[in-house]
Amino acid sequence: MSKWEKFLDTFFNARVMEKYLPDILSGVLVTIELAVLIVISGLVAGLALALVRSLGLRPLNWLIIFVVDLFRSLPPLVIIVLMYFGLPAADVSPSGFVSTWISLALVLMSFSEEIFWAGITSIPKGQWEAARSTGLSFGQTLINVILPQALRLTIPPLTNRTIAITKGTALGTVVAVTEILGQASSAVSNSYNPSPLMMGAAAYIVLFLPVVVIGRWIETKFAWKR
Amino acid sequence: MAAAIVEARGLHKHFGALHVLKGVDLDVAERELVFVIGPSGSGKSTLLRCLNRLEEPSAGSIMVDGINLLDPRTDINHARQRIGMVFQSFNLYPHMTALGNVTLALRKVAGKSRGEADAIGRQALERVGLGDRAGHTPGQLSGGQQQRVAIARSIALEPRVMLFDEPTSALDPELVGSVLGVMRDLRDSGMTMVVVSHEMGFARNAADRVLFMDEGVVVEQGPPAAIFENPSHDRTRAFISQIQRH
Numbered sequence: 458m459s460k461w462e463k464f465l466d467t468f469f470n471a472r473v474m475e476k477y478l479p480d481i482l483s484g485v486l487v488t489i490e491l492a493v494l495i496v497i498s499g500l501v502a503g504l505a506l507a508l509v510r511s512l513g514l515r516p517l518n519w520l521i522i523f524v525v526d527l528f529r530s531l532p533p534l535v536i537i538v539l540m541y542f543g544l545p546a547a548d549v550s551p552s553g554f555v556s557t558w559i560s561l562a563l564v565l566m567s568f569s570e571e572i573f574w575a576g577i578t579s580i581p582k583g584q585w586e587a588a589r590s591t592g593l594s595f596g597q598t599l600i601n602v603i604l605p606q607a608l609r610l611t612i613p614p615l616t617n618r619t620i621a622i623t624k625g626t627a628l629g630t631v632v633a634v635t636e637i638l639g640q641a642s643s644a645v646s647n648s649y650n651p652s653p654l655m656m657g658a659a660a661y662i663v664l665f666l667p668v669v670v671i672g673r674w675i676e677t678k679f680a681w682k683r
Numbered sequence: 684m685a686a687a688i689v690e691a692r693g694l695h696k697h698f699g700a701l702h703v704l705k706g707v708d709l710d711v712a713e714r715e716l717v718f719v720i721g722p723s724g725s726g727k728s729t730l731l732r733c734l735n736r737l738e739e740p741s742a743g744s745i746m747v748d749g750i751n752l753l754d755p756r757t758d759i760n761h762a763r764q765r766i767g768m769v770f771q772s773f774n775l776y777p778h779m780t781a782l783g784n785v786t787l788a789l790r791k792v793a794g795k796s797r798g799e800a801d802a803i804g805r806q807a808l809e810r811v812g813l814g815d816r817a818g819h820t821p822g823q824l825s826g827g828q829q830q831r832v833a834i835a836r837s838i839a840l841e842p843r844v845m846l847f848d849e850p851t852s853a854l855d856p857e858l859v860g861s862v863l864g865v866m867r868d869l870r871d872s873g874m875t876m877v878v879v880s881h882e883m884g885f886a887r888n889a890a891d892r893v894l895f896m897d898e899g900v901v902v903e904q905g906p907p908a909a910i911f912e913n914p915s916h917d918r919t920r921a922f923i924s925q926i927q928r929h
Contacts, residue, residue, distance in 0.1 A: 581772075581774075583770060583772050583774035584774060584776065586737055586768075586770065586774060587768075587770060587774035587775070587776075587833070587836075588776075588787075588788075589737065589760075589763065590735055590737060590763055590766070590767075590768040591763065591764070591767075591787070591788035591792065591836065591837070591840060592760045592761065592762075592763040592764040592788055592792040592793075592840070593760065593787070593788055593791055593792055594760050597791050597792075601787060601791065602776050602787075605778045606776075606777065606778055609778070
């Protein structure tokens with residue numbers, strides 16, 4: 458066997474790949490479920506926090522900043538582990554799936570809140586004044602004038618952060634979530650061959666490349682003629 | 684004398700330790716154009732911004748068209764429809780077309796349907812000479828055109844009084860004329876206006892009354908000819924000679 462054949466046999470072993478393809482595919486499904494849940498709940502919660510913060514209620518804002526800073530500084534793995542192994546002490550026993558979902562959603566919420574907030578504050582004060590001077594309320598101004606401009610600014614950093622955090626679904630392996638990496642590593646142990654890991658890598662690319670492309674598409678769609 | 688549209692009494696405004704308005708009274712009669720001049724930092728913009736409560740006065744009272752603006756029971760969003768404001772930096776919404784800018788408040792505040800709002804909006808753009816620019820975004824318009832769209836945004840709501848906060852200060856000299864032309868048309872149509880500006884030529888032949896402010900007080904006021912040719916205070920004289928030197 459040449460070096461090249463040996464390499465192929467080790468990392469791209471057709472027999473192993475065929476055998477474990479169904480496992481990887483079911484892992485893909487779990488990853489998609491997790492990712493969709495994390496993205497939707499994390500971004501909605503982040504936007505909601507940013508909107509609440511724009512009301513300018515001091516004590517509430519301190520609380521938001523504290524929570525957001527906390528979840529931005531903790532490693533996501535630590536949050537997942539704490540939730541999965543720690544919460545049962547408080548008589549709440551979330552599954553590995555739920556622990557991973559909630560943990561990463563909290564992290565995405567925190568980062569996206571900061572991004573939304575930066576977008577909102579970057580809109581010139583004159584936009585608020587012009588809208589308010591025509592009789593628009595605070596809420597109407599926020600929704601019709603400020604947010605459309607702010608969201609457009611936030612899309613590039615938001616896309617990056619969302620992808621980075623959603624890839625963290627792989628951390629679910631430590632709490633026995635059967636997502637892509639979990640399926641791939643157990644397949645590796647069972648087959649004594651790392652080919653499933655390559656399938657896992659391919660699955661991540663297939664999954665996340667479209668997200669990057671969609672992000673870019675939204676960016677161009679939201680750009681207005683200057 | 685016609686009924687007063689604006690009646691401000693004893694206005695004070697503090698920004699922290701800074702005392703910007705020190706007891707200003709201002710009456711503006713219906714169809715009157717009051718021109719406010721004064722050195723920068725004299726409080727003229729702050730006075731204007733108090734008149735629609737973009738700034739909250741520290742003390743005093745303001746009546747606009749019979750509405751007590753400072754009464755906590757007053758619906759300020761409702762009252763602001765009667766008080767148009769035009770800003771130095773235009774402040775058009777960059778993500779909307781000219782027509783979108785003009786119709787937003789018509790739809791959201793005045794409760795017009797999209798069709799009604801569009802019709803009123805087009806009429807307002809027509810009035811400022813930009814009927815053919817309805818579909819343009821602010822980025823596609825010159826500064827002078829942007830400011831005229833901003834004026835259209837205000838007049839579409841049929842305000843009882845319009846406040847102009849240095850409307851031509853951010854414009855290239857060759858674009859000033861078009862904006863002043865629109866303001867003159869407005870004045871001729873009987874709009875009540877309060878204008879903070881350095882356009883002394885416009886003040887001279889369009890204003891009914893010129894108000895000179897310095898250090899938070901109204902130093903003197905009167906017809907343009909009197910203020911410009913024969914001011915009674917040294918500070919007014921110094922300011923006007925400075926302005927006219929160039």
